[in-house]
């Protein structure tokens with residue numbers, strides 16, 4: 637009914653493939669023919685600490701290039717990997733229903749952040765996770781870890797780390813929910829901006845693709861990630877900054893609540909802010925929380941952290 641199949645571009649990691657195939661199935665169900673096209677990215681092929689390899693957009697740039705060069709028609713991103721600066725020629729056309737957005741502590745011993753042994757080695761490549769863990773537990777020995785979700789779990793199982801931190805959403809999508817023993821309390825760790833959500837991008841001029849992916853758009857999820865992304869953009873943070881944010885809706889009162897945090901890399905300085913308002917004012921709520929953080933000195937912490945880097 638809708639002509640040529642739309643080409644969905646994806647990275648080749650198991651999580652990226654799961655996400656692309658999920659979008660493919662949903663679009664097929666709506667009557668839209670699609671095909672999935674693999675695009676390799678530097679984020680997948682390079683090893684070594686992320687802070688040294690490259691900046692934000694590591695996982696998304698090459699899919700975006702494929703989109704702009706007409707090699708694919710639809711890009712499926714983990715929204716937390718997608719920079720907040722708009723890309724000329726592209727449009728974020730749909731944000732589907734968000735999966736659980738929290739961070740999980742995975743360990744062989746079933747530990748909580750509070751019960752990890754003194755000085756335990758915890759693996760994470762993310763400055764946001766590192767800083768929040770150190771804030772709660774300055775004694776922990778936080779070490780870098782790379783690779784996709786499966787690789788990280790294997791490294792922990794083999795004993796290289798006592799525990800690792802992963803996104804709850806990734807574990808659920810990969811049917812590894814049995815690994816979720818402890819979802820870290822949001823008072824201890826706020827998620828990355830956009831964590832748990834997908835972002836579906838198309839060429840701004842491609843009205844057929846825009847209309848097709850529209851069936852996947854979930855306005856409630858969109859309002860939440862919009863508040864978080866405006867917060868990050870206002871801080872000029874990027875996905876490598878030690879920034880956490882958590883927006884959620886309280887449907888009974890039609891309110892969007894937004895918490896934001898900026899933490900120094902060593903976990904010593906932590907500044908927090910909160911605002912709420914109607915979901916249709918999501919961007920304004922994001923700006924409010926950002927300005928409260930800036931008043932408390934967010935900019936200094938972020939520019940200092942930029943020299944060390946780290947994602948997630």
Ligand SMILES: NCc1[nH]cc(CCC(=O)O)c1CC(=O)O
Nearest residue numbers: 714802803805806831832833948
């Ligand atoms: N940093 C890579 C990345 N990008 C998105 C997810 C998980 C899925 C999501 O947040 O939507 C992950 C893995 C992780 O952080 O554990």
